[in-house]
Amino acid sequence: MELTEKHNEFLSKIKELGSESFPSLKFLCQSINFDYNLAKAYIASGYLDSYLGYEEVPKETYIPSKKLKSFKGKLPPLSMLEKIVGSEESVDVLKSSLDPQTFGVAYSLLKKENLATLFEEGSKRISIAPQSLDLYLKRQSDLENFQEGREVKDETQLVWLLENGFIEKKKEIDYSLTALESLKTFSPKELVNTLDSSLISSGEWKNVVLKPYQIDDPVPNLSLGSKSFMEEYTHLIRNIFLDMGFNEMEGKIVDSSFWNFDVLFTPQDHPARDIQDTFYLDNPKKLPLPNDQELINQVKLEHQRGYGSNWTEEAASKALLRTHTTASTARKLYELGGKEGKYFSIDKVFRNETVDRVHLPEFHQIEGVVIGDGLNINDLVSHIKYFYERLGFEDIKFKSTFNPYTEPSLEISGMHNGKILEIGNSGMFRQEVLRPLKYGGKSSIAWGLGLERLVMIKKGITHWSEIIGPKIKLADNKN
């Protein structure tokens, strides 16, 4: 245990006295002007055991009584004797200069020792024995000595004071101290809170004591830097795709209906194009179609052939927020102009949905696509199984479904934590999509899933606002 500043002060003062033993801690404290109670606590705590030996000394001491206090510390006979000049005085005079109680007590005490006599000489008078004043001056002086705790040699007066109730006995434990050898070499050190560079470099640290800490005192946590859950999974999935040999592609969030729907063989009056499902834009309202009339004509032709519908460039120019990243895939295929390849993206898509616990107006779509020759449905399945198994899903199953731009189309389900969940959609692009993009006769496989849903499944989250948006609970550095 390191000593405190106050401990050091106490030890230093004892050391300065140079003595080896001290019969009374109480007197010692008076002489060095140190708080007695504090010193007792130090002794009792054992903190100073390596410097001081001690023994308990039970003691009787005397303290002024209540009675004495009621006479303001002065013995009543003395008060009376001081009023009397010579050897006698009139009772009336005494009564008028002393209060009645003081007079009564004073008279009865003096009378008891035959030091006062009452007599009548016209009026009542009191005569006093000549030795009385000296006797009471002595008693008063002894009394004051007790009060100051001094030693008293003549105990006769002590007995009188006790018998007459001016002092009371009190039992007290004092200590006798012995200065041990180690006190001679004791050197008090300064107590320091912070170890600063001047203490270190000057070597001054040797002469100070670094203040100890209470090890159970509370402290705040460190603020922990972290990636968001979304980033964690984006990076993970990206690495899986790159490792599978897929190149990363990018597209546009704000795009024309042409790339989002028309190229993907979605008829211009298809329900998915309704304002119920798609965010159309006010600013910008329209976007330019690609500067490639042949492409536009080809797309138009596919629509007319497939749906017999009245296809217009105006409807294709409507600006929107991409509803799927397949719009970006179509742009990528157009850019590649017929070359085979494997591509992926993890990007935002938008749905004009009513927002609730699991429905967001925008989310990330993960999409993988392979285009080339001779790909069949088994290639689709093998890619998808590998991909989802790496994401930790088991028992990957497929089910036929419908998409306007793929045929066949398969819905993907898989097992996670014992539950079978729908985890994605897949298919092979229709020739109506591939032909205008210069991939006529080629084959493709493609699949996609929502990142947010995946993260919610993986992290066991039930409301998207726990991972996305301003209501996210930031990690707290409170304890």
Added chain:
Amino acid sequence: MPTVNFNLDYLNKLANKNLSQQEIGDFVRDYGLEAKVGSSELELEVTAERPDLLAPEGFIRVMNSYKFGKEVEILDNPSPKISIRVDPNVSEVRPYIGAVVLRNVNLHEGCLEEFFKFQEKVSDTFGRNRRKAAIGAYDFSSIEGNISYSLQEKSKLSFIPLGETKKMTIQEMMESTQRGMQYSAIFGEKKFVPVLTDQTGKILSVPPIINAEETKLTKDTRDILVDVTGISKDSVENLLSIVSSNFLETGSKIESVRINYSDREIITPEMSPKILPLGLDKVAEILGKNYSFSEAKRLLNKMGLRIQENGSVLIPRYRTDLLDDSDFSGEILLADGLDNLLKDKEFIRRGIGKSNKIKDLEVRLADISSRIGFQGVANLILTNPEDLSLFSSDYVSTSNPKNSAYSVCRTNTQISLIETLASNLDKIRPLNIYEIGDVIQSKADDFPYETKMFGFASLGSKSSFSFAKSCVQTILSQLNINYHLENCEMGRYIPGRAATILLGKESIGHFGEIHPKILNKYSIPDPISSGELDLKKIR
């Protein structure tokens, strides 16, 4: 996706069987449909491409062929008994019409209710809320002679609309009846609207809004006239074929109707199948399995399709979704079943993919930011215009949002970061967060500038210009980017306490102390220092 409910008793009556819930459920799953089978009802999800499945008759038809091996009949077109004269004036408003007469109909035992449900559903979905195509049905016995389809002035003609008791003009019908108010928008403010009348001049209906009360169907109706009107020729024809086929399933007979346009004459409905060639090579390429002609024939039969000896597929008119070999592959896949078809094939890894440089930078920035003690957050691009206007005056906005809180595209990430901090004021400061996300900056009538922005923000009494500068300095030195600073006067910052970060002459970002007017707006009691880097510009 539309959902329809079929009464199980009615389905059993159609199938002439006692189908168990299990049987129906198994079929639905094998056929690739989504459905809930209850004790008295089947709730089926139907995609836009299969309007034939919106009717219980269509559902039982596919179940009969898929599950019970019943071959579909090849139909011929019956000869017409009556005609509809089409006035050329309808061509501007609702140009196409087709019709059929159904004889010996039995509308008892739930048939009438199921028909009304189908009529509503198919007109709303396939018919795009009746605008593109819609069905009308009449008690044929209330019609006299041939029919006329023409435009009439809506304030002139009067009739008793369906469900009403007194005579009113078409105009009054549109303004006062429920159907009138619901669908009159199809014609906008037009003075003339299409009307079907019989030889006596009696109004049969105002398609696609409402019938006349007098022509309405009851359970005892034996003969029905059905018309389909619309603005898409294909949709009108296909829908009429679907209705006619459905009634054939119930045992009715059909009679054609001659439609006399001013320049041509056609007979409706078209019931003879569409013929498309089948390429078994192509099917093998897609499905990875060679099918013999007889196998293909068996499987396509199961899907309700017939193959001729010359390899052509006969497609009933109600199947509007089959266009080429990829569709036939899809049909064969369903018929064969995925379990029979899919072969175990190993995915073979070849080489490493090429990553996108901006996404690489995202990963690095996320890494650096988390190492310097920032927490990553993820926010939406869509936000509300009121908050966004604190930061930008020009932005991409949607025209039809369901909720204005998600109606405009953010131009920066700081708006999201500040809102995130404002929602976390109960936390001990400093709060240091970052986001790497998409932002969109509007350009008039052209594709906007889209980029990934790295944004950071720090909330706390010591969040100062200097702290933001330290962040930028640390991050950019990690990326080995040499930059210089200039005073920045963006409104979001306190004047004199912000800087633009320049790479050569190009601004790549900015940082500073967020202006107290913004802090007040979000009721944030402590300073925020914040900044942003444009990933497209620092790559």
